[in-house]
Amino acid sequence: MKSGNNITNQQLSDFLNFSAGLTDKEKEMQAAAMAGITDEIDADRAFKKVMAKTGKQTKTREFVHQLTRIAAILAIPLLIYSAWSVYQQVTTSQPVAQLAEQEFTSPTGMRSHVILPDGTKVWLNAESKIRYSVPFVLDNREVSIEGQAFLNVTHNKKAPFVVSAANTKIEVTGTSFDVKAYPEEDYVSVALQEGSVNLKASNGEKVRVAEMKKGDFFVVEKGTNKIQSRNTSVDKQIAWHENVLVLDETPLEEVAVLLERWYGVKVFITDETLKKYKFSTTFENEPLNRVLELLELSSPNIKFTYKPGKLNQTPGEKQYSTVTISKK
Protein backbone atom coordinates (compact mmCIF):
# COMPACT_ATOMS: atom_id res chain seq x y z
CA MET A 1 0.00 0.00 0.00
CA LYS A 2 2.10 2.87 -1.25
CA SER A 3 1.08 6.18 0.21
CA GLY A 4 1.95 9.06 -2.09
CA ASN A 5 5.71 9.44 -2.10
CA ASN A 6 5.68 13.18 -1.67
CA ILE A 7 3.39 13.02 1.31
CA THR A 8 5.68 10.61 3.11
CA ASN A 9 8.73 12.73 2.33
CA GLN A 10 7.00 15.83 3.64
CA GLN A 11 5.56 14.15 6.72
CA LEU A 12 8.79 12.53 7.72
CA SER A 13 10.77 15.66 7.07
CA ASP A 14 8.38 17.77 9.16
CA PHE A 15 8.45 15.22 11.93
CA LEU A 16 12.24 15.03 12.01
CA ASN A 17 12.61 18.79 11.94
CA PHE A 18 10.17 19.15 14.78
CA SER A 19 11.97 16.57 16.83
CA ALA A 20 15.35 18.12 16.15
CA GLY A 21 14.07 21.40 17.57
CA LEU A 22 13.12 19.96 20.97
CA THR A 23 15.11 20.32 24.14
CA ASP A 24 16.17 17.20 26.04
CA LYS A 25 13.31 17.59 28.53
CA GLU A 26 10.85 17.96 25.69
CA LYS A 27 12.26 14.85 24.02
CA GLU A 28 11.64 12.92 27.21
CA MET A 29 8.05 14.13 27.25
CA GLN A 30 7.75 13.21 23.58
CA ALA A 31 8.92 9.69 24.40
CA ALA A 32 6.50 9.56 27.32
CA ALA A 33 3.66 10.63 25.07
CA MET A 34 4.62 7.81 22.69
CA ALA A 35 4.48 5.34 25.53
CA GLY A 36 1.06 6.72 26.43
CA ILE A 37 -0.58 6.30 23.04
CA THR A 38 0.24 2.59 22.89
CA ASP A 39 -2.98 2.20 24.90
CA GLU A 40 -4.93 3.32 21.86
CA ILE A 41 -3.76 0.44 19.70
CA ASP A 42 -6.29 -2.38 19.30
CA ALA A 43 -4.13 -5.47 19.65
CA ASP A 44 -7.12 -7.82 19.73
CA ARG A 45 -8.34 -6.75 16.32
CA ALA A 46 -4.80 -6.90 14.98
CA PHE A 47 -4.32 -10.42 16.31
CA LYS A 48 -7.42 -11.59 14.50
CA LYS A 49 -6.01 -10.20 11.28
CA VAL A 50 -2.71 -11.94 11.89
CA MET A 51 -4.45 -15.23 12.61
CA ALA A 52 -6.44 -14.91 9.40
CA LYS A 53 -3.23 -14.45 7.45
CA THR A 54 -1.38 -17.29 9.15
CA GLY A 55 -4.33 -19.58 8.52
CA LYS A 56 -3.70 -19.21 4.83
CA GLN A 57 -0.12 -20.30 5.36
CA THR A 58 -0.51 -23.51 7.31
CA LYS A 59 -1.43 -26.68 5.49
CA THR A 60 -4.53 -28.43 6.72
CA ARG A 61 -4.31 -32.17 7.12
CA GLU A 62 -6.53 -33.95 4.71
CA PHE A 63 -7.90 -37.33 5.46
CA VAL A 64 -8.60 -38.63 2.04
CA HIS A 65 -10.15 -41.87 3.02
CA GLN A 66 -11.36 -43.14 6.36
CA LEU A 67 -9.49 -46.42 5.88
CA THR A 68 -6.10 -44.76 5.87
CA ARG A 69 -6.92 -42.36 8.62
CA ILE A 70 -4.44 -42.56 11.43
CA ALA A 71 -5.83 -41.22 14.64
CA ALA A 72 -3.44 -38.53 15.72
CA ILE A 73 -3.03 -36.35 18.72
CA LEU A 74 -3.75 -32.74 17.91
CA ALA A 75 -2.10 -30.12 20.05
CA ILE A 76 -4.78 -27.51 20.59
CA PRO A 77 -3.84 -24.93 23.20
CA LEU A 78 -6.59 -23.41 25.31
CA LEU A 79 -7.01 -19.66 25.25
CA ILE A 80 -5.33 -18.40 28.37
CA TYR A 81 -8.20 -16.06 29.27
CA SER A 82 -7.23 -15.76 32.89
CA ALA A 83 -3.68 -14.58 32.37
CA TRP A 84 -4.71 -12.28 29.55
CA SER A 85 -7.61 -10.75 31.45
CA VAL A 86 -5.32 -9.92 34.37
CA TYR A 87 -2.94 -8.21 31.99
CA GLN A 88 -5.77 -6.19 30.48
CA GLN A 89 -6.83 -4.98 33.88
CA VAL A 90 -3.42 -3.46 34.36
CA THR A 91 -3.18 -1.61 31.08
CA THR A 92 -6.77 -0.44 30.68
CA SER A 93 -9.45 0.06 33.25
CA GLN A 94 -12.09 -2.01 31.55
CA PRO A 95 -14.06 -4.31 33.79
CA VAL A 96 -13.36 -7.97 33.14
CA ALA A 97 -16.01 -10.66 33.55
CA GLN A 98 -14.97 -12.64 36.58
CA LEU A 99 -16.61 -16.01 36.52
CA ALA A 100 -16.62 -17.03 32.89
CA GLU A 101 -16.20 -20.67 31.95
CA GLN A 102 -13.76 -22.15 29.53
CA GLU A 103 -14.55 -25.49 27.96
CA PHE A 104 -12.67 -27.66 25.59
CA THR A 105 -13.96 -30.81 23.90
CA SER A 106 -12.13 -33.55 22.10
CA PRO A 107 -14.55 -35.06 19.59
CA THR A 108 -15.04 -38.68 18.71
CA GLY A 109 -12.22 -40.14 16.70
CA MET A 110 -9.69 -37.66 18.01
CA ARG A 111 -7.40 -37.28 20.94
CA SER A 112 -6.19 -33.82 21.92
CA HIS A 113 -3.53 -32.17 23.95
CA VAL A 114 -4.09 -28.91 25.79
CA ILE A 115 -2.03 -26.81 28.16
CA LEU A 116 -3.76 -25.05 31.03
CA PRO A 117 -2.80 -21.52 32.16
CA ASP A 118 -0.68 -22.88 35.00
CA GLY A 119 1.33 -25.08 32.66
CA THR A 120 -0.51 -28.29 33.48
CA LYS A 121 -0.57 -30.61 30.45
CA VAL A 122 -3.81 -32.39 29.68
CA TRP A 123 -4.34 -35.16 27.13
CA LEU A 124 -8.00 -35.68 26.28
CA ASN A 125 -9.19 -38.96 24.89
CA ALA A 126 -11.93 -39.07 22.29
CA GLU A 127 -15.36 -37.85 23.37
CA SER A 128 -13.99 -36.08 26.37
CA LYS A 129 -14.18 -32.58 27.70
CA ILE A 130 -12.57 -30.40 30.28
CA ARG A 131 -14.13 -27.32 31.88
CA TYR A 132 -12.84 -24.71 34.27
CA SER A 133 -13.72 -21.20 35.32
CA VAL A 134 -11.55 -18.23 34.47
CA PRO A 135 -9.49 -16.63 35.85
CA PHE A 136 -7.63 -19.89 36.39
CA VAL A 137 -5.44 -18.43 39.08
CA LEU A 138 -2.88 -20.32 41.08
CA ASP A 139 -4.86 -20.53 44.30
CA ASN A 140 -7.89 -21.99 42.57
CA ARG A 141 -6.90 -24.70 40.12
CA GLU A 142 -10.12 -26.58 39.63
CA VAL A 143 -11.27 -28.36 36.49
CA SER A 144 -14.09 -30.73 35.71
CA ILE A 145 -13.66 -33.63 33.35
CA GLU A 146 -16.02 -35.79 31.37
CA GLY A 147 -14.63 -38.73 29.50
CA GLN A 148 -10.98 -39.64 29.85
CA ALA A 149 -7.98 -37.43 30.44
CA PHE A 150 -4.36 -37.91 31.38
CA LEU A 151 -2.95 -35.00 33.37
CA ASN A 152 0.55 -33.92 34.14
CA VAL A 153 -0.06 -31.33 36.83
CA THR A 154 2.36 -28.46 37.41
CA HIS A 155 3.80 -28.85 40.86
CA ASN A 156 2.66 -26.28 43.41
CA LYS A 157 2.51 -27.23 47.07
CA LYS A 158 0.58 -24.11 48.02
CA ALA A 159 -2.13 -24.56 45.43
CA PRO A 160 -3.85 -27.92 45.17
CA PHE A 161 -5.20 -28.90 41.77
CA VAL A 162 -8.68 -30.41 41.91
CA VAL A 163 -10.36 -32.52 39.26
CA SER A 164 -14.11 -33.08 39.48
CA ALA A 165 -15.38 -36.11 37.61
CA ALA A 166 -18.97 -37.15 38.21
CA ASN A 167 -19.21 -37.90 41.94
CA THR A 168 -15.47 -37.93 42.53
CA LYS A 169 -13.07 -35.18 43.49
CA ILE A 170 -9.37 -35.80 42.86
CA GLU A 171 -6.97 -33.53 44.70
CA VAL A 172 -3.30 -33.39 43.75
CA THR A 173 -0.39 -30.99 44.14
CA GLY A 174 1.94 -32.16 41.43
CA THR A 175 1.33 -35.41 39.69
CA SER A 176 0.72 -37.46 36.57
CA PHE A 177 -2.49 -39.42 36.58
CA ASP A 178 -5.31 -40.66 34.41
CA VAL A 179 -8.99 -40.17 35.13
CA LYS A 180 -11.77 -41.90 33.28
CA ALA A 181 -15.37 -40.75 33.79
CA TYR A 182 -17.50 -41.34 30.73
CA PRO A 183 -21.12 -40.30 31.41
CA GLU A 184 -22.52 -43.57 29.98
CA GLU A 185 -20.44 -45.69 32.37
CA ASP A 186 -21.30 -46.26 36.01
CA TYR A 187 -17.87 -45.75 37.50
CA VAL A 188 -14.98 -43.30 37.66
CA SER A 189 -11.46 -44.72 37.53
CA VAL A 190 -8.17 -43.09 38.46
CA ALA A 191 -4.71 -44.43 37.62
CA LEU A 192 -1.77 -42.76 39.36
CA GLN A 193 1.51 -42.71 37.48
CA GLU A 194 3.53 -40.33 39.64
CA GLY A 195 3.02 -38.30 42.79
CA SER A 196 0.18 -38.58 45.29
CA VAL A 197 -3.56 -38.11 45.06
CA ASN A 198 -6.47 -37.71 47.46
CA LEU A 199 -9.80 -39.09 46.29
CA LYS A 200 -13.13 -37.89 47.58
CA ALA A 201 -16.35 -39.59 46.51
CA SER A 202 -19.62 -38.00 47.49
CA ASN A 203 -23.23 -38.08 46.44
CA GLY A 204 -24.42 -35.21 48.56
CA GLU A 205 -24.62 -36.83 51.98
CA LYS A 206 -21.88 -39.37 52.55
CA VAL A 207 -18.29 -38.69 51.68
CA ARG A 208 -15.70 -41.41 51.23
CA VAL A 209 -12.02 -40.61 51.01
CA ALA A 210 -8.97 -42.54 49.89
CA GLU A 211 -5.32 -41.77 49.43
CA MET A 212 -3.57 -43.06 46.31
CA LYS A 213 0.08 -43.90 45.88
CA LYS A 214 2.16 -44.23 42.75
CA GLY A 215 1.06 -47.25 40.74
CA ASP A 216 -2.44 -47.44 42.27
CA PHE A 217 -5.55 -47.91 40.18
CA PHE A 218 -8.82 -47.11 41.97
CA VAL A 219 -12.40 -47.40 40.77
CA VAL A 220 -15.21 -45.32 42.26
CA GLU A 221 -18.78 -46.51 41.78
CA LYS A 222 -21.04 -43.64 40.81
CA GLY A 223 -24.11 -45.04 42.54
CA THR A 224 -22.72 -46.32 45.84
CA ASN A 225 -19.61 -44.14 46.16
CA LYS A 226 -17.58 -47.24 46.96
CA ILE A 227 -13.88 -46.89 46.25
CA GLN A 228 -12.03 -50.06 45.27
CA SER A 229 -8.47 -50.75 44.36
CA ARG A 230 -7.86 -52.90 41.30
CA ASN A 231 -4.80 -54.78 40.33
CA THR A 232 -4.14 -53.30 36.92
CA SER A 233 -1.02 -51.96 35.28
CA VAL A 234 -1.14 -48.15 35.27
CA ASP A 235 0.90 -48.14 32.07
CA LYS A 236 -1.86 -50.03 30.27
CA GLN A 237 -4.46 -47.56 31.49
CA ILE A 238 -2.58 -44.50 30.29
CA ALA A 239 -1.12 -45.87 27.05
CA TRP A 240 -3.85 -44.14 25.02
CA HIS A 241 -2.29 -40.74 25.61
CA GLU A 242 0.77 -41.91 23.73
CA ASN A 243 -1.42 -43.09 20.88
CA VAL A 244 -1.30 -46.73 21.95
CA LEU A 245 -4.56 -48.66 22.09
CA VAL A 246 -4.30 -51.44 24.65
CA LEU A 247 -6.67 -54.38 24.86
CA ASP A 248 -6.05 -56.51 27.92
CA GLU A 249 -8.60 -59.31 28.30
CA THR A 250 -11.02 -56.77 26.97
CA PRO A 251 -14.43 -58.19 26.08
CA LEU A 252 -15.66 -57.52 22.55
CA GLU A 253 -18.48 -55.23 23.62
CA GLU A 254 -15.93 -52.99 25.28
CA VAL A 255 -13.65 -53.23 22.24
CA ALA A 256 -16.59 -51.97 20.21
CA VAL A 257 -16.94 -48.89 22.41
CA LEU A 258 -13.18 -48.25 22.30
CA LEU A 259 -13.15 -48.46 18.50
CA GLU A 260 -16.10 -46.09 18.25
CA ARG A 261 -14.35 -43.48 20.32
CA TRP A 262 -10.87 -43.96 18.90
CA TYR A 263 -11.79 -43.95 15.23
CA GLY A 264 -15.11 -42.16 15.21
CA VAL A 265 -16.96 -45.08 13.64
CA LYS A 266 -20.21 -46.79 14.59
CA VAL A 267 -19.88 -50.43 15.57
CA PHE A 268 -22.64 -53.03 15.43
CA ILE A 269 -22.42 -56.51 16.93
CA THR A 270 -24.95 -58.75 15.27
CA ASP A 271 -24.54 -61.81 17.47
CA GLU A 272 -25.03 -61.48 21.24
CA THR A 273 -22.87 -64.50 22.02
CA LEU A 274 -19.81 -62.80 20.59
CA LYS A 275 -19.90 -59.96 23.13
CA LYS A 276 -17.99 -61.75 25.85
CA TYR A 277 -15.07 -62.81 23.71
CA LYS A 278 -11.86 -61.34 25.14
CA PHE A 279 -9.04 -59.67 23.24
CA SER A 280 -5.51 -58.98 24.41
CA THR A 281 -3.40 -57.01 22.01
CA THR A 282 -1.75 -53.63 21.56
CA PHE A 283 -2.07 -51.28 18.61
CA GLU A 284 0.27 -48.38 18.09
CA ASN A 285 -0.70 -45.79 15.52
CA GLU A 286 -2.50 -48.34 13.39
CA PRO A 287 -5.17 -47.38 10.90
CA LEU A 288 -8.59 -48.86 11.50
CA ASN A 289 -8.49 -51.41 8.69
CA ARG A 290 -5.30 -52.90 10.04
CA VAL A 291 -6.77 -53.12 13.53
CA LEU A 292 -9.83 -54.94 12.21
CA GLU A 293 -7.64 -57.35 10.23
CA LEU A 294 -5.65 -58.22 13.32
CA LEU A 295 -8.72 -58.60 15.47
CA GLU A 296 -10.20 -60.98 12.92
CA LEU A 297 -6.97 -62.96 12.71
CA SER A 298 -6.77 -63.33 16.45
CA SER A 299 -10.29 -64.67 16.86
CA PRO A 300 -11.44 -68.02 15.46
CA ASN A 301 -14.94 -67.23 14.35
CA ILE A 302 -15.51 -63.50 14.35
CA LYS A 303 -15.74 -61.41 11.21
CA PHE A 304 -15.16 -57.66 11.11
CA THR A 305 -16.69 -55.88 8.13
CA TYR A 306 -15.89 -52.28 7.44
CA LYS A 307 -18.14 -50.01 5.44
CA PRO A 308 -16.86 -46.49 4.78
CA GLY A 309 -19.23 -43.59 5.26
CA LYS A 310 -19.82 -41.06 2.52
CA LEU A 311 -17.46 -38.11 2.34
CA ASN A 312 -18.49 -34.82 0.72
CA GLN A 313 -21.87 -35.14 2.31
CA THR A 314 -24.43 -32.39 2.32
CA PRO A 315 -24.25 -30.36 5.52
CA GLY A 316 -26.39 -31.73 8.32
CA GLU A 317 -26.35 -35.25 6.96
CA LYS A 318 -24.07 -37.51 8.97
CA GLN A 319 -22.85 -40.65 7.28
CA TYR A 320 -20.62 -42.52 9.65
CA SER A 321 -18.33 -45.31 8.64
CA THR A 322 -19.48 -48.52 10.22
CA VAL A 323 -17.99 -51.74 11.45
CA THR A 324 -20.20 -54.78 11.65
CA ILE A 325 -19.05 -57.65 13.83
CA SER A 326 -20.66 -61.00 13.05
CA LYS A 327 -20.12 -64.73 13.29
CA LYS A 328 -18.08 -66.23 10.50
Next chain:
Amino acid sequence: MDKKVTNKLQIGGIEEDVLVKRMIDGDKTAFELLFKYYYPGLVIFAANIVVNKDEAEEIVQDFFVRLWGNRKNVRSNGNLKGYFFTSVKNRSINFLKSNEVKRQIIDELKKQMESELRYNPDVYIDTELQRQLKKAFAKLPPRTAEIFTMSRFRGFSNTEIADDLGLSKRTVETQVSKALKILRKELRGYATLLLFF
Protein backbone atom coordinates in the same frame (compact mmCIF):
# COMPACT_ATOMS: atom_id res chain seq x y z
CA MET B 1 1.37 -4.24 38.81
CA ASP B 2 4.94 -5.33 38.89
CA LYS B 3 5.22 -8.24 36.52
CA LYS B 4 8.93 -8.85 37.03
CA VAL B 5 10.01 -11.69 39.25
CA THR B 6 13.76 -12.01 39.84
CA ASN B 7 15.11 -10.71 36.57
CA LYS B 8 13.03 -12.71 34.18
CA LEU B 9 10.28 -11.02 32.22
CA GLN B 10 6.88 -12.53 32.82
CA ILE B 11 3.94 -12.05 30.53
CA GLY B 12 0.60 -12.95 32.00
CA GLY B 13 2.34 -14.80 34.80
CA ILE B 14 4.42 -16.98 32.51
CA GLU B 15 8.13 -16.46 31.84
CA GLU B 16 8.85 -15.07 28.42
CA ASP B 17 11.44 -17.77 27.70
CA VAL B 18 8.78 -20.41 28.32
CA LEU B 19 6.34 -18.65 26.02
CA VAL B 20 8.95 -18.47 23.28
CA LYS B 21 9.71 -22.17 23.54
CA ARG B 22 6.03 -22.99 23.43
CA MET B 23 5.52 -20.73 20.46
CA ILE B 24 8.31 -22.49 18.62
CA ASP B 25 6.53 -25.76 19.38
CA GLY B 26 3.39 -24.40 17.77
CA ASP B 27 1.44 -23.13 20.76
CA LYS B 28 -0.82 -20.41 19.36
CA THR B 29 -1.78 -19.18 22.78
CA ALA B 30 1.82 -18.47 23.66
CA PHE B 31 2.11 -16.65 20.36
CA GLU B 32 -1.00 -14.64 21.20
CA LEU B 33 0.34 -13.59 24.58
CA LEU B 34 3.64 -12.48 23.08
CA PHE B 35 1.82 -10.67 20.30
CA LYS B 36 -0.51 -8.76 22.59
CA TYR B 37 2.33 -7.77 24.86
CA TYR B 38 4.61 -6.39 22.15
CA TYR B 39 2.26 -5.30 19.38
CA PRO B 40 1.12 -1.80 20.60
CA GLY B 41 4.66 -0.71 21.44
CA LEU B 42 6.05 -2.01 18.16
CA VAL B 43 3.36 -0.16 16.23
CA ILE B 44 4.03 3.24 17.81
CA PHE B 45 7.76 2.61 17.46
CA ALA B 46 7.28 1.87 13.74
CA ALA B 47 5.00 4.89 13.42
CA ASN B 48 7.90 7.03 14.56
CA ILE B 49 9.69 5.86 11.44
CA VAL B 50 7.01 5.67 8.77
CA VAL B 51 4.90 8.50 10.26
CA ASN B 52 1.70 6.63 9.49
CA LYS B 53 -0.11 4.55 12.08
CA ASP B 54 -1.96 2.36 9.59
CA GLU B 55 1.20 1.52 7.70
CA ALA B 56 2.94 0.86 10.99
CA GLU B 57 0.22 -1.64 11.95
CA GLU B 58 0.57 -3.46 8.62
CA ILE B 59 4.33 -3.66 8.97
CA VAL B 60 4.16 -5.10 12.47
CA GLN B 61 1.35 -7.51 11.57
CA ASP B 62 3.31 -8.79 8.58
CA PHE B 63 6.29 -9.35 10.84
CA PHE B 64 4.23 -11.49 13.21
CA VAL B 65 2.68 -13.46 10.36
CA ARG B 66 6.20 -14.21 9.14
CA LEU B 67 7.36 -14.98 12.68
CA TRP B 68 4.67 -17.61 13.12
CA GLY B 69 5.30 -19.17 9.74
CA ASN B 70 9.00 -19.28 10.49
CA ARG B 71 8.73 -20.15 14.15
CA LYS B 72 10.68 -23.40 13.92
CA ASN B 73 13.79 -21.43 12.99
CA VAL B 74 13.49 -18.95 15.83
CA ARG B 75 16.34 -19.21 18.25
CA SER B 76 15.35 -18.36 21.79
CA ASN B 77 18.41 -16.54 23.11
CA GLY B 78 16.76 -14.43 25.76
CA ASN B 79 16.62 -11.13 23.86
CA LEU B 80 13.23 -11.26 22.27
CA LYS B 81 12.66 -7.53 22.71
CA GLY B 82 15.84 -6.70 20.80
CA TYR B 83 14.94 -9.14 18.03
CA PHE B 84 11.41 -7.77 17.66
CA PHE B 85 12.35 -4.10 17.66
CA THR B 86 15.32 -4.54 15.33
CA SER B 87 13.22 -6.53 12.87
CA VAL B 88 10.44 -3.94 12.88
CA LYS B 89 12.99 -1.14 12.55
CA ASN B 90 14.51 -2.76 9.47
CA ARG B 91 11.13 -3.45 7.90
CA SER B 92 10.09 0.16 8.52
CA ILE B 93 13.19 1.58 6.92
CA ASN B 94 12.73 -0.76 3.97
CA PHE B 95 9.20 0.51 3.67
CA LEU B 96 10.50 4.07 3.37
CA LYS B 97 13.06 3.01 0.78
CA SER B 98 10.48 1.21 -1.29
CA ASN B 99 8.31 4.31 -1.12
CA GLU B 100 11.16 6.32 -2.60
CA VAL B 101 11.69 8.51 0.40
CA LYS B 102 14.73 10.72 -0.23
CA ARG B 103 18.11 9.38 0.86
CA GLN B 104 18.87 12.50 2.90
CA ILE B 105 15.67 12.18 4.89
CA ILE B 106 16.36 8.54 5.66
CA ASP B 107 19.89 9.45 6.73
CA GLU B 108 18.57 12.16 9.04
CA LEU B 109 16.12 9.61 10.43
CA LYS B 110 18.87 7.09 11.05
CA LYS B 111 20.88 9.73 12.88
CA GLN B 112 17.98 10.50 15.17
CA MET B 113 17.33 6.83 15.72
CA GLU B 114 20.83 6.45 17.15
CA SER B 115 20.38 9.05 19.85
CA GLU B 116 16.76 9.92 20.45
CA LEU B 117 14.92 8.46 23.41
CA ARG B 118 11.75 7.81 21.45
CA TYR B 119 13.55 5.07 19.49
CA ASN B 120 14.53 3.19 22.60
CA PRO B 121 12.55 -0.08 22.80
CA ASP B 122 12.33 0.24 26.56
CA VAL B 123 9.98 3.19 26.08
CA TYR B 124 7.45 0.90 24.45
CA ILE B 125 7.14 -1.99 26.82
CA ASP B 126 6.61 -2.20 30.53
CA THR B 127 10.03 -1.31 31.88
CA GLU B 128 11.43 0.92 34.59
CA LEU B 129 12.12 3.54 31.91
CA GLN B 130 8.56 3.52 30.69
CA ARG B 131 7.23 3.77 34.21
CA GLN B 132 9.47 6.75 34.99
CA LEU B 133 8.44 8.49 31.79
CA LYS B 134 4.76 7.95 32.42
CA LYS B 135 5.12 9.14 35.98
CA ALA B 136 6.80 12.35 34.83
CA PHE B 137 4.28 12.84 32.05
CA ALA B 138 1.45 12.44 34.54
CA LYS B 139 2.87 15.38 36.49
CA LEU B 140 2.31 17.73 33.57
CA PRO B 141 -0.65 20.05 33.87
CA PRO B 142 -3.50 18.52 31.87
CA ARG B 143 -3.54 21.26 29.25
CA THR B 144 0.15 20.87 28.57
CA ALA B 145 -0.09 17.11 28.36
CA GLU B 146 -3.00 17.39 25.99
CA ILE B 147 -1.26 19.82 23.69
CA PHE B 148 1.82 17.66 23.71
CA THR B 149 -0.03 14.51 22.82
CA MET B 150 -2.33 16.15 20.33
CA SER B 151 0.15 18.02 18.27
CA ARG B 152 2.70 15.85 16.60
CA PHE B 153 2.09 12.46 17.97
CA ARG B 154 -1.39 11.34 17.16
CA GLY B 155 -1.53 12.39 13.58
CA PHE B 156 2.14 12.41 12.88
CA SER B 157 1.68 15.24 10.43
CA ASN B 158 0.30 18.73 10.43
CA THR B 159 -1.67 17.94 7.30
CA GLU B 160 -3.60 15.20 9.04
CA ILE B 161 -4.25 17.29 12.12
CA ALA B 162 -5.39 20.16 9.92
CA ASP B 163 -7.75 17.80 8.09
CA ASP B 164 -8.95 16.29 11.33
CA LEU B 165 -9.73 19.61 12.91
CA GLY B 166 -10.79 21.40 9.77
CA LEU B 167 -8.04 23.95 10.16
CA SER B 168 -5.53 25.29 7.72
CA LYS B 169 -2.08 23.83 7.87
CA ARG B 170 -0.77 27.26 8.87
CA THR B 171 -3.11 27.41 11.84
CA VAL B 172 -1.95 24.07 13.03
CA GLU B 173 1.67 25.08 12.69
CA THR B 174 1.00 28.20 14.71
CA GLN B 175 -0.81 26.14 17.30
CA VAL B 176 2.11 23.77 17.55
CA SER B 177 4.66 26.49 18.11
CA LYS B 178 2.33 28.11 20.61
CA ALA B 179 2.09 24.78 22.33
CA LEU B 180 5.83 24.44 22.36
CA LYS B 181 6.16 27.85 24.00
CA ILE B 182 3.66 26.95 26.70
CA LEU B 183 5.34 23.62 27.07
CA ARG B 184 8.75 25.12 27.62
CA LYS B 185 7.35 27.52 30.16
CA GLU B 186 5.50 24.84 32.08
CA LEU B 187 8.30 22.34 31.91
CA ARG B 188 10.73 24.75 33.49
CA GLY B 189 9.11 23.89 36.78
CA TYR B 190 10.04 20.25 36.29
CA ALA B 191 13.78 20.69 36.15
CA THR B 192 14.17 18.06 38.81
CA LEU B 193 12.84 15.32 36.55
CA LEU B 194 15.73 12.98 36.09
CA LEU B 195 15.20 10.01 33.91
CA PHE B 196 17.52 7.08 33.51
CA PHE B 197 18.22 5.59 30.16
